[in-house]
Every structure is written in C-alpha cells, then in structure tokens.
Amino acid sequence: MAEKTVATPVEAAGQASEKETTRAEERYIAPPVDIYETPDGLTLVADLPGVPVDGMNIQVKEGILTIEGNVKVESPGTPVYREYELVNFFRQFQLADTVDTDRITAQLRNGVLELTLPKAEAAKPKTIKVELG
Amino acid sequence: MSWRNPWSELEVLRRELDRALGIEPGRSSTPPRVAFLPGRAARAYPLTNVSEDTENIYVQALAPGLDTDKLELTVLGNALTISGVKKGIEGVRPEAFHRSERAAGRFVRSIELPSEVDADRVTARYASGLLTITLPRAAAARPRQVQVTLG
Structure with a gap:
C-alpha cells in the first residue's frame, strides 16, 4: 500500500503539522x-x-483510502504541563486494485482502529489440480 | 584482513579529541544512546498532560490499545506511577508486515504531581484510548482562603 501522506516522524508525534493541501x-x-x-x-x-x-x-x-479521526476530548482544569496536543488525525493510502473495496470493515476499540481490507476473489491465488491422464 | 572499518579513523580522532579536552577515556562527551533506534524505543510512554484546579489534579495519558487488566496505577505522596502493557500484534510473521510504526510492549512511567494528593480518592477512567486520572489534592495542599479582618 503506497503512502499518500507522509508519516509523522516519531520524534514529532506530539506536535501537529499542517495539511499539505492548502484548502x-x-x-x-x-x-x-x-x-x-x-x-x-x-x-x-x-x-x-x-x-x-x-x-x-x-x-x-x-x-485512495482516507482515514480521518475527529478528536473529542474534555480536558478539565488549567494546564500545568503538556507533552502532547490532541488534534485531529488524517492519513491517506493508495490502495492496490486487488482490494475489494465493498467488503472493507472497520472496528474501533480503545482508540485503536482495525481495518480489514479483503482481497478481491479474482486476486486470490488458486490452486489448480493436475490430473494424471 | 582486507576489509577495513571505515569508522575506525573517526574513532581514533574522537579519542584524541577527548584526550585533548581532558575527558577520561571510555567516557564519551556525547550522552550514551539509550537504544539503537532513537525515537519510539527511547521515548517516554505514555505521553501525559497534567492540569489542575483548586480541588483536583488531572492527568491525561495518551495510551491507545491498553490491556485494561494489566493497567496499574500507584500513588505515593506526589508521585503517580502508571504501568501496563500495550498489546502488540501477535501471530503475524515478520515478513507479512508492510508497515510497523506502532510501538508495543510493557511500560512504566512515573510523574511528579504539582502537589500532594489524597491517594484514597483517586479515580481513573479509560475511554477511546485516553486514560484520565483525577487526583484530589490532599487537604493540606489545598489552597485556603484567608479572611482579612480590619483591625
């Protein structure tokens, strides 16, 4: 799967960056x-x-697969010190033609998203039996 | 041996510089690398934000995918310790991975709180990958309004 957006470097994971598309x-x-x-x-x-x-x-x-997450968090009190900033998530991937886009399923648990991208039947390897004649 | 370590010259130069600067041998002037790959391995986990009001101190930790059974919080005086396990992906052959950016494993982190807290009344909530801990200030550490009387 090719990357459309560049991954946030781990050192800068706590900081947000600007979307490259200007709009x-x-x-x-x-x-x-x-x-x-x-x-x-x-x-x-x-x-x-x-x-x-x-x-x-x-x-x-x-x-193109787009994953967008809008953060909803209430932070009580006045900040004393901060190590991260919670802003929205955005990332894009170029999908191969072999992915069956109609059967993609997603699950979100404890802040972890699991996306299943099944292969199209035509792209699955098929075993062909050879019969002895 | 025909193969030469290309960095050996640099190593010699560094040692000479260290000696010239009076740094004892073996103790490099640069801090030691904690891990081969700096970044996620050496980084503090989970990242936390601390906020406060007059009643409570709030600690919010960015910790998606925790195993809630193994999550442990300890409070002693003004120190909060969070330890637990972030579940990794199991049963997948290493060569099946296209991308592996999420760190996983055991972690321990201690945070110094701005004041003493009442350890018996600490509450914690884990929702959508965020751990929010509410720590009521100890009675002695709570700000008190002092009435000024005109004499």
Whole structure:
C-alpha cells in the first residue's frame, strides 16, 4: 500500500503539522499504523487516541483510502504541563486494485482502529489440480 | 584482513579529541544512546498532560490499545506511577508486515504531581484510548482562603 501522506516522524508525534493541501486549514497528526498481510487480504491497525466512533470517517475514493479521526476530548482544569496536543488525525493510502473495496470493515476499540481490507476473489491465488491422464 | 572499518579513523580522532579536552577515556562527551533506534524505543510512554484546579489534579495519558487488566496505577505522596502493557500484534510473521510504526510492549512511567494528593480518592477512567486520572489534592495542599479582618 503506497503512502499518500507522509508519516509523522516519531520524534514529532506530539506536535501537529499542517495539511499539505492548502484548502484545509485545520491541523492534524498522521497516526502511526501497522499494515500486515493475511491470507485473505490486508489488515491496517492505527492508533487514534481520543477519537470516538462517531468521529471516525473512513473513505475509499478512486483507490485512495482516507482515514480521518475527529478528536473529542474534555480536558478539565488549567494546564500545568503538556507533552502532547490532541488534534485531529488524517492519513491517506493508495490502495492496490486487488482490494475489494465493498467488503472493507472497520472496528474501533480503545482508540485503536482495525481495518480489514479483503482481497478481491479474482486476486486470490488458486490452486489448480493436475490430473494424471 | 582486507576489509577495513571505515569508522575506525573517526574513532581514533574522537579519542584524541577527548584526550585533548581532558575527558577520561571510555567516557564519551556525547550522552550514551539509550537504544539503537532513537525515537519510539527511547521515548517516554505514555505521553501525559497534567492540569489542575483548586480541588483536583488531572492527568491525561495518551495510551491507545491498553490491556485494561494489566493497567496499574500507584500513588505515593506526589508521585503517580502508571504501568501496563500495550498489546502488540501477535501471530503475524515478520515478513507479512508492510508497515510497523506502532510501538508495543510493557511500560512504566512515573510523574511528579504539582502537589500532594489524597491517594484514597483517586479515580481513573479509560475511554477511546485516553486514560484520565483525577487526583484530589490532599487537604493540606489545598489552597485556603484567608479572611482579612480590619483591625
């Protein structure tokens, strides 16, 4: 899966950066992801702390997977010291044609998003039996 | 041996510089690397924000994907210790990974709080990957309004 957005360097993970497209003015963080292959396709796991289920927005358009997370957090009191800033999450990936976009499923648990991207049937390896004649 | 370590010259130069500057051998002027890959391995985890009001101190930790059974909070005086396990991905062959950016494993972190807290009344909530701990200030550490009487 090719990267559309550049991953936030780990050293700068606590700081937000600007979206490269000039029209979107809000600041965002590219969430860290794990992507691994399974026999049925790909699984993408992303850390999106502070994003409720209704704040998640996942889209596939023209082969580009967009993960957007809108953070909703109440922080009581006045800040004493801060190590991170909670802003929205945004990251894009270019999907291979072999992904069956209609069957993508997503699960959000404890701030961890798990996306299952199944392979299209046509892209799955098929074993052909050779019969002895 | 025909192969030469390309860094050996630099190493010799560094040692000479150290000697010239009076730094004892073996103790480099640069701080030791904690991990081979600096960054997520050497970074404090979880990242925390601390805020306060007159009644409580609030600690909010950025900790997605925690195993809640193994999460432990300890309060002693004005020190809060958070320890636990962030679940990694299991049962996947290393060569099956296209990308591996999320760190996982055990962690311990101690935070110094701005004041003493009442350890018996500490509450914690874990929701959507954020750990919010509310620590009521100890009675002695609470600000008190002093009435000024005109004499």
